[in-house]
Amino acid sequence: MTRLMVRVSGAAALVAVLAAGAAPAWAAPSTETIQGEYLRIVSTADWDAAKSLGTAGAVRWDLDVSADAPDPGSVAIELSAKGDVPLVMSASTCSEEWKEIECPGDTEALLVEWAVVRDGTRTPLVVLASTEVAHLRLTIVLGPEADESAGATEVRVHAEGAGDAVSVTPDAPLAATGQVPLAPWITGSAAILMVTGLLMIGRRHTHDEVKQP
Structure with missing residues (x-):
């Protein structure tokens, strides 16, 4: 497995964690x-x-x-x-x-x-x-x-x-009001931005490694 694939796999895992945190928690009586x-x-x-x-x-x-x-x-x-x-x-x-x-x-x-x-x-x-x-x-x-x-x-x-x-x-x-959790769409957007950044870093490092003699 290449380093880029490892980074992508790690980013996907991060998305899963953040998505789980974004899911609304329905309290039971x-x-x-x-x-x-x-x-x-x-x-x-x-x-x-x-x-x-x-x-x-x-x-x-x-x-x-x-x-x-x-x-x-x-x-x-x-x-x-x-x-x-x-x-x-x-x-x-x-x-x-x-x-x-x-x-x-x-x-x-x-x-x-x-x-x-x-x-x-x-x-x-x-x-x-x-x-x-x-x-x-x-x-x-x-x-x-x-x-x-x-x-x-x-x-x-x-x-x-x-x-x-x-x-x-x-x-x-x-x-009247309590602590309002972060909206799921905000958390999802943050996850997408974070993963995009990780992928860009991964591509840059991979490109640098290819250029090295």
Whole structure:
């Protein structure tokens, strides 16, 4: 194999690496279970999207709240938030576990395009018997007055009752914008320019080697 071929092979490998880095990374929803003494919250959402609401458009947050209490009682589910970014939320319950974008059973709207209160005050969502399971879906978007340069807002869901209390918040606060990766076409162009340069260098060195006695 000639030196030029080696250089071309190396350049092709570099293109493959850069192309792989340019491919968009599609985040999958993650699930977290918060277990108290009697209460449990199972939280599912795509928190990578939550880091940049301006790009994602909306974040869907599903929560299953249940209790395994020794005595019958009730469980109150509430919401609180603190931060700089204005948010608008809709919340619903489903009589069964949510399936993708649909509820396979009966739904009840709890909040409709509600401007999230961001002073830490708790807002009631629903009260259920300790023998029931609440299947909640929260849909969160940026408020119309959101400033893309603003910081972030932490949203927390609380469950309290049956002699126990638990809460859950996103892995990262909800932000208007996050770190935007380099556009794939920019990375691709950079790869093409780099490979072209390597090939030109390879040809020049090969030409020089041929001229030598």
